[in-house]
Amino acid sequence: MSASFFTSRWVDVPDSVTEVPGAPLPDGFRAGAAAAGIKPSGGLDVGLLVSDSDQTTSAARFTRSGAAAPPVIVSRDRCRLDALRAVAVNSGNANAATGRQGLDEAARMQGSGAMMARTSEDRVAVCSTGVIGVQLDGTKTVRGLLEAGKALSADGADAFQQAIQTTDRFEKRATIDVELPGGTVRIAAQCKGAGMIQPSHATMLCFVTTDAVVPAETADLLLGVCVKRSFDRATVDGQLSTNDTCILLCGGASGVVVEPQSQAELIFGQALDALLRQLAIAMCRDGEGARRVGRVTVRGGHGPNVERVARAIGNSPLVKTALYGGDPNWGRIAQAIGMALPDTAPLPYDITIEDVPVCIGGNAVSHDEDDLVRRVAREEVEYAIALPGDGFETEVFFSDLGHEYITVNAEYTT
Amino acid sequence: MSASFFTSRWVDVPDSVTEVPGAPLPDGFRAGAAAAGIKPSGGLDVGLLVSDSDQTTSAARFTRSGAAAPPVIVSRDRCRLDALRAVAVNSGNANAATGRQGLDEAARMQGSGAMMARTSEDRVAVCSTGVIGVQLDGTKTVRGLLEAGKALSADGADAFQQAIQTTDRFEKRATIDVELPGGTVRIAAQCKGAGMIQPSHATMLCFVTTDAVVPAETADLLLGVCVKRSFDRATVDGQLSTNDTCILLCGGASGVVVEPQSQAELIFGQALDALLRQLAIAMCRDGEGARRVGRVTVRGGHGPNVERVARAIGNSPLVKTALYGGDPNWGRIAQAIGMALPDTAPLPYDITIEDVPVCIGGNAVSHDEDDLVRRVAREEVEYAIALPGDGFETEVFFSDLGHEYITVNAEYTT
Numbered sequence: 001m002s003a004s005f006f007t008s009r010w011v012d013v014p015d016s017v018t019e020v021p022g023a024p025l026p027d028g029f030r031a032g033a034a035a036a037g038i039k040p041s042g043g044l045d046v047g048l049l050v051s052d053s054d055q056t057t058s059a060a061r062f063t064r065s066g067a068a069a070p071p072v073i074v075s076r077d078r079c080r081l082d083a084l085r086a087v088a089v090n091s092g093n094a095n096a097a098t099g100r101q102g103l104d105e106a107a108r109m110q111g112s113g114a115m116m117a118r119t120s121e122d123r124v125a126v127c128s129t130g131v132i133g134v135q136l137d138g139t140k141t142v143r144g145l146l147e148a149g150k151a152l153s154a155d156g157a158d159a160f161q162q163a164i165q166t167t168d169r170f171e172k173r174a175t176i177d178v179e180l181p182g183g184t185v186r187i188a189a190q191c192k193g194a195g196m197i198q199p200s201h202a203t204m205l206c207f208v209t210t211d212a213v214v215p216a217e218t219a220d221l222l223l224g225v226c227v228k229r230s231f232d233r234a235t236v237d238g239q240l241s242t243n244d245t246c247i248l249l250c251g252g253a254s255g256v257v258v259e260p261q262s263q264a265e266l267i268f269g270q271a272l273d274a275l276l277r278q279l280a281i282a283m284c285r286d287g288e289g290a291r292r293v294g295r296v297t298v299r300g301g302h303g304p305n306v307e308r309v310a311r312a313i314g315n316s317p318l319v320k321t322a323l324y325g326g327d328p329n330w331g332r333i334a335q336a337i338g339m340a341l342p343d344t345a346p347l348p349y350d351i352t353i354e355d356v357p358v359c360i361g362g363n364a365v366s367h368d369e370d371d372l373v374r375r376v377a378r379e380e381v382e383y384a385i386a387l388p389g390d391g392f393e394t395e396v397f398f399s400d401l402g403h404e405y406i407t408v409n410a411e412y413t414t
Numbered sequence: 415m416s417a418s419f420f421t422s423r424w425v426d427v428p429d430s431v432t433e434v435p436g437a438p439l440p441d442g443f444r445a446g447a448a449a450a451g452i453k454p455s456g457g458l459d460v461g462l463l464v465s466d467s468d469q470t471t472s473a474a475r476f477t478r479s480g481a482a483a484p485p486v487i488v489s490r491d492r493c494r495l496d497a498l499r500a501v502a503v504n505s506g507n508a509n510a511a512t513g514r515q516g517l518d519e520a521a522r523m524q525g526s527g528a529m530m531a532r533t534s535e536d537r538v539a540v541c542s543t544g545v546i547g548v549q550l551d552g553t554k555t556v557r558g559l560l561e562a563g564k565a566l567s568a569d570g571a572d573a574f575q576q577a578i579q580t581t582d583r584f585e586k587r588a589t590i591d592v593e594l595p596g597g598t599v600r601i602a603a604q605c606k607g608a609g610m611i612q613p614s615h616a617t618m619l620c621f622v623t624t625d626a627v628v629p630a631e632t633a634d635l636l637l638g639v640c641v642k643r644s645f646d647r648a649t650v651d652g653q654l655s656t657n658d659t660c661i662l663l664c665g666g667a668s669g670v671v672v673e674p675q676s677q678a679e680l681i682f683g684q685a686l687d688a689l690l691r692q693l694a695i696a697m698c699r700d701g702e703g704a705r706r707v708g709r710v711t712v713r714g715g716h717g718p719n720v721e722r723v724a725r726a727i728g729n730s731p732l733v734k735t736a737l738y739g740g741d742p743n744w745g746r747i748a749q750a751i752g753m754a755l756p757d758t759a760p761l762p763y764d765i766t767i768e769d770v771p772v773c774i775g776g777n778a779v780s781h782d783e784d785d786l787v788r789r790v791a792r793e794e795v796e797y798a799i800a801l802p803g804d805g806f807e808t809e810v811f812f813s814d815l816g817h818e819y820i821t822v823n824a825e826y827t828t
Contacts, residue, residue: 063752064756064757065749065752065753065756065759066751066752066753066754066755066756066757066758066759066761067748067749067751067752067753067759067760067761067763067776068752068759068760072759073759073760094745096745096748096749097745097748097773097776097777097778098777098778099775099776099777099778100777101777102777131743131745132743132744132745132746132748132749133744133745133748133772133773133778134745134778135778237731237732238731239730239731239732239746239749239750239753240749240752240753240756241749242748242749242752316653317651317652317653317731317815317819317823318651318653318823321819321820321823321824322823322824324820324824325823325824327824329545329546330546330547331508331510331511331545331546331547331548332546332653334481334510334511334546334547334656335479335481335510335546335653335654335655335656336653337480337481338477338479338480338481338482338654338656339479339480339481339653339654340480341480342478342479342480342654343478343480344480345479345480345481345482345486345487346481346482346487347480347481349481358547359511359547361513362481362511362513363511363512363513363514363515363516364511364512364513364547364548364549401731401820402820402824403817403820403821405731405735405820406735406738406815406816406817406819406820407817409731409732409735409736409739410735410736410738410739410741410816
């Protein structure tokens with residue numbers, strides 16, 4: 001298997017999975033893109049992704065934000081989410097905080113996408129990403145979608161990827177072949193996201209396409225579980241976006257069926273899980289200037305506390321700057337634990353960094369500091385926390401916080 | 415009145431208040447400091463603050479952290495918090511995550527402080543600030559406290575201030591005279607704190623001394639209210655510390671009594687409120703490299719939601735980097751509101767920045783962008799949020815997030 005995509009030790013890649021070079025779309029899908037003048041750079045900023053089969057099934061997850069953008073509201077409320085056939089996307093403008101006009105513009109995108117995809121409007125999801133609070137220029141998106149529609153091609157994944165990206169430093173996508181008992185199926189995932197990322201349901205934009213035949217309920221189940229184990233566990237800056245969307249389209253061109261509760265479902269699910277987990281980690285690695293990615297695992301006897309502690313650590317600017325600096329300053333982890341669990345002092349907690357215990361029962365323990373410094377200078381750093389009790393465990397992937405984050409974010413709109 | 419301390423437009427300074435140049439201690443107090451070799455710099459790092467009167471009353475607030483440091487636990491559990499007479503402090507080491515040995519070291523500091531202050535141990539609070547997870551060298555603190563005790567002087571406030579500081583860029587302290595109906599009293603406050611700051615009860619270290627005669631219950635009431643309106647409303651990085659402590663010592667040398675529910679109590683309270691609010695804002699201004707301070711006020715019909723939104727905005731790295739960059743990117747404020755109130759979309763919220771409405775009912779409204787850019791380039795920037803309903807209002811003061819924060823925090827222990 002090629003090692004070009006699955007680089008993280010935190011992802012178990014099943015033997016049934018083979019990476020496909022060039023990350024093409026599965027059979028039965030076409031994509032196209034256009035430069036519609038929404039991005040100031042003049043780059044590709046409108047994309048259309050289409051499944052050719054009328055039998056296409058789908059599943060979707062959206063941000064839970066109270067300020068969810070019009071495209072999210074339109075996709076969520078005006079689509080057959082179990083039978084989507086196309087996605088119309090723009091980058092450079094999130095069409096968020098844009099009110100009724102924003103809803104109208106999202107609906108226009110949906111209409112244009114449906115026309116070019118030759119399907120009904122309720123089978124077209126719309127997504128936007130970019131700056132918040134600026135009205136989307138409908139003339140541009142409609143023109144862009146017409147152009148993207150004309151450009152639709154089985155080889156369109158490259159252009160589509162460029163059209164969905166904003167501050168991303170590298171492409172986050174891959175295609176895998178998965179050997180199921182009934183034959184080989186292909187899954188492709190195209191993802192964008194670097195900042196404003198702390199998924200709740202889904203995060204950022206992620207479009208997964210497969211030529212497997214997947215009943216809609218199974219698609220929904222698998223996407224739900226895999227999103228929970230991937231994007232839901234990733235944080236760049238703790239900021240839930242207005243536009244997060246993750247869509248799975250199952251076109252069925254392979255003819256290989258993923259039956260509910262079958263061996264095929266298990267293998268397909270494991271493959272999808274590996275794909276989305278690696279993408280979530282890649283998103284953290286691309287976390288607006290990030291140098292390193294951390295994973296914190298927390299065990300303990302109380303589920304909500306385990307979750308609180310993991311989030312507190314993954315979102316602590318002090319922990320994140322230490323990660324950036326290659327600094328094994330575990331006192332900041334102790335601080336984050338204490339903050340997450342107020343009024344519990346003295347709390348006996350254990351902290352282990354890269355297999356080196358540094359704090360046991362809330363007390364510092366001696367360790368080889370030079371060795372630890374070397375361990376936290378690697379690209380991935382693992383923190384393991386034990387709270388009192390047992391029975392619950394969670395993990396959070398997180399970016400470091402460095403100068404590039406400041407540079408990117410202090411100068412984004414101006 | 416001198417303008418040297420009260421610089422913020424967000425602090426109402428009562429007419430009864432006059433700033434005292436040089437920020438001396440009130441009558442009846444002495445302070446001393448020593449360089450005990452705890453700070454690598456070799457600077458002053460141990461301090462002792464003593465009230466001469468055996469009748470001294472007091473009040474205190476501590477961090478709620480589940481990882482509260484041994485000095486906090488010793489002060490909280492082994493002191494007469496209504497009758498403290500002295501505070502023994504060290505900087506350079508937080509004596510946190512240090513377990514039983516840390517408790518022993520905190521108790522030794524308490525004992526040494528009591529000896530030098532000539533009072534009982536349960537009337538001496540202990541405080542530590544600095545790096546977490548390193549055992550405190552008791553030989554150094556004891557020697558330092560003996561030396562600080564010998565140096566005790568009515569003029570000791572300067573040295574004491576230096577001894578309590580860590581990454582602070584400037585001194586945060588002031589002394590005011592307050593005209594009460596029965597005569598003039600003096601209040602001094604000495605404060606340290608720049609990072610790891612999101613108070614819950616108290617924050618950072620703050621020592622308030624006054625020569626007023628204040629019944630302990632009144633002292634507790636006033637300190638509680640004023641801390642809630644000042645340090646509890648400030649955030650640098652959203653990080654509750656392991657060591658936050660705020661102590662009020664009332665020595666009584668002026669003979670002027672602050673009776674419960676009297677006019678004197680009201681005026682004294684207003685003065686203390688102004689003092690602590692300005693200190694809280696100064697702490698944000700000193701927020702590890704901060705360039706600007708923001709204030710967000712949130713109004714609405716649901717108390718917890720109002721609080722959630724204010725914290726989400728004040729702690730958003732995206733809002734904070736925009737503040738740093740002088741960027742009126744209010745879309746990030748919309749995002750933070752939506753994140754704080756999941757599953758409420760479409761939520762009608764209003765955003766006003768420096769009196770310029772930019773978003774009404776969740777929809778962008780046109781405004782003079784150049785004018786807004788000029789307004790957000792000032793040292794203090796005000797954001798006003800309106801949520802549906804009425805009856806609740808809160809505020810949060812917050813630092814921006816810039817390159818200096820990264821520099822300071824990526825290179826702190828190493």
